[in-house]
Amino acid sequence: MAARLRLENKVCIITGAGSGIGLETAAQFASEGARLVISDINLEAVQQAAEKINAKFPSAKAVAVKCDVSKEEDVKGMVDKAVAEFGRLDVIFNNAGIMHPQDDNAITTEEKIWDLTHNINVKGVWYGCKHAILAMRNNKAEPEKGLGVGGSIINVASFVAKLGAATPQLAYTASKGAVLAMTRELAMVHAREGIRINSLCPGPIRTPLLMDFLNTPEKLNRRMIHNPMGRFGEAVEQAKAVVFLASDDSSYINGTDFLVDGGLHACYVTPE
């Protein structure tokens, strides 16, 4: 019998799948045989992604859904759609997030920017966890399909939740710290239900989110000198880590701040 793909038969949701890390993760999940609900606030972007995935990966199936993660009814609707379409939910990748251009230091950041950032980056992750956990509790073991009870939840934080930066984006940094703390606590509360919950902490990645923010050579270089590997990461390098955390290969990994940052968190002085 041929070996199973790593996510074969698993029902997986990805939020913010219209661009960057989420989009790349959708392709990686599909290449590993997942059944997918891919969502974004930008419906057209995920519809196009679903079309491409369904054409390229015959063993996978992707359904596109519009979901603003800061709205609980949208998040519930997305989880309900996954269960209605595929009968269960095994994985959610709570990836959608923003970094606002007007997010700055303690003095200049406006309350509306703080609230917007936290509504998406923190509340959005909470809603995703809440409705995924409720659905995962209903999972029955299907050993012939390689499916168990429980599930895997991956929440996107950031390396900036682990390190201070003198190039502030205070609302964003605080929001990602909240994701780390929330994830750890959820991981403990639900560990005995077979639900593993981990944070992914990407380093600086070459996606629209960061590249739109670092829109001058000065801003780019200010960050680049601190990067041990001398380059920003690629979205696919995050996506491969997410496949690992989603799959049973990581079956004893729970409550971690999983850093995929080229060693940035461990760096004092970079190589010449």
Ligand code: NAD
């Ligand atoms: P991106 O901007 O390329 O993609 C983010 C996607 O989220 C977009 O498709 C956007 O439409 C969607 N989105 C925005 N608001 C939404 C909402 N309210 N509801 C649903 N979808 C929404 O960004 P990315 O770089 O791929 O970032 C993905 C995640 O990774 C974010 O949480 C981000 O904070 C985190 N992250 C990124 C980096 C980096 O350097 N790029 C570093 C650390 C963490």
